[in-house]
Amino acid sequence: MKILEFVEFMGSISEPPLFAYSIVVYSEGSQIFTARTRARLNRKNDLESSELEQVALIPEYAFQPAFSERFTRAISTDQSFVKRPCLSSYSTIGVSPDTSVAEELLQEVEVCEMLRRHPHPNIAVYNGCEIEEGRITGLCFQKYTESLQRRLNPGHLGKGMFAASSQHFDHEWCSRIIKGVKDALYHLHTLGLVHNDLNPANIMLDTNESPILIDFGSTRAIGQSLEDVGRTPGWYNFDVKTAETSNDLEALTEIDAWMRGRTSDLKFDE
Structure with missing residues (x-):
């Protein structure tokens, strides 16, 4: 298990608020999962499967939208920063699949493609989409200090x-x-x-x-x-x-x- 992201949530009854739970995103092999845990992840690097609740697989299509040829294809280098979607916001609530993360990524791609056509010296240089097996896995930008x-x-x-x-x-x-x-x-x-x-x-x-x-x-x-x-x-x-x-x-x-x-x-x- 490799922890990719986590977000802590605090209870609202006490003052100051006490820790309630964390949403954790982790990978096992090529698959990515989301779950809840009562563990304080900022103090703990390892988790046991017994500490996880509400475990759910995050399907690729939920955060890696299909690449379109009208977008720019980038090649990541040491001079690139790759922005990847935040998966801690992925929701397991509801009967229909949550594709909001992928939709937000596509929204940002559209904006960045426009900025690439209309550059400005004080706006980050966008080099295009990082692609794996036909899906967008991240957005490549020039790396800054x-x-x-x-x-x-x-x-x-x-x-x-x-x-x-x-x-x-x-x-x-x-x-x-x-x-x-x-x-x-x-x-x-x-x-x-x-x-x-x-x-x-x-x-x-x-x-x-x-x-x-x-x-x-x-x-x-x-x-x-x-x-x-x-x-x-x-x-x-x-x-x-x-x-x-x-x-x-x-x-x-x-x-x-x-x-x-x-x-x-x-x-x-x-």
């Missing part, structure tokens, strides 16, 4: 706590980062798209310290519903349910305040 989150906040401080200690950052450097991201967002918006998940982890830095916008899994056309679209708590307005350009611009303003230590200007709750 590190994220803005990792560069500025390696200690993983909470947003407010980090902002309260970030006043010492070079304001000219911060302005250059914000301008580069804003240019990338405006380019997206002219294509009729909204990123919808702008946060410091989705901004990479290249070797020239230029900001690079990544992760288009939540990108939707302007006006499209955001129901069931994943976004990062603390970096968006919970009341907004559609893709509007203001979503990105408000998130960028939040990042600007976060970097410059303007705690009173932070708007979004974590």
Whole structure:
């Protein structure tokens, strides 16, 4: 058994909340399974089959959509980063097969193919689909140095706590980062798209310290519903349910305040 992903869930009765269970995704041979476990996986590398509940096979078609020749075929290299679908969101509820993971991957492929036709220096370079036996197993991008989150906040401080200690950052450097991201967002918006998940982890830095916008899994056309679209708590307005350009611009303003230590200007709750 090889653990591929896990997500912990906390109970809501006590304060602070206590650990309830984990969703774990693991492989055995060429097959991938999802299950629940009461084990704390962040403290335990091995699991016994007796510790697993609600075990279910995840079929290939549920997370590896068929490749179309209208998409770009990529060859992965050492200079590539391959983004693969997150399987911890796979649902075993219902009688019909859950293909939402595959559908989300295809949605992102469509966006990335458009960006490949309309490139921008502050948007990640998309090299195409990784293919195995006619199915898309991942999306290949140019590899970048590190994220803005990792560069500025390696200690993983909470947003407010980090902002309260970030006043010492070079304001000219911060302005250059914000301008580069804003240019990338405006380019997206002219294509009729909204990123919808702008946060410091989705901004990479290249070797020239230029900001690079990544992760288009939540990108939707302007006006499209955001129901069931994943976004990062603390970096968006919970009341907004559609893709509007203001979503990105408000998130960028939040990042600007976060970097410059303007705690009173932070708007979004974590």
